[in-house]
Amino acid sequence: MNDFEYPDEAGYPDGVGTLTEDQVVLIDEVRAEEHSPTITFFVTDNKAESTYEAISGDTVVGGLSYTVPSEKRLVLVAAAVFPEYRGQGVATELIRRVLDDVRSRGLTVTVLCPIVRAFLDRNPDYADLVDPELPGLRSSGEGG
Secondary structure, three states: OOOOOOOHHHOOOOOOOOOOHHHHHHHHHHHOOOOOOOOOOEEEEEOOOOEEEEEEOOEEEEEEEEEEEEOOEEEEEEEEEOHHHOOOOHHHHHHHHHHHHHHHOOOEEEEOOHHHHHHHHHOHHHHHHEOOOOOEOOOOOOOO
16 A cells, blocks of 8 residues: 655655655555564664664664654654665564664654654554654544
């Protein structure tokens, strides 16, 4: 299903809230039935680059960039997985591990990444991590 779109107020550079083809591919992945990643990777917080990196062996296979506007909140900006690693559960597991880290640190998140938003729509057990005052993108099912 490729009809995923956010309203103009989402703030996308094109001004119409449409998604790139790469974003649609990853959204479809995180919306798919749950499955374990087919490759082994670990996630590290590269604070110098403000990116959680998914690393398999010695290769970065994807990442989730963020900003830190306060001591208690991260803004999740953009998730990406290199094309050759897509469709293998990397995006879903990367987002899950980042949100688990956020939870363990007692932080909240503002979601600007539509891929993370799609993950949260499918995994409501992480909804408590979204900052109530500054949530960012809303669920496709919310008014707004």
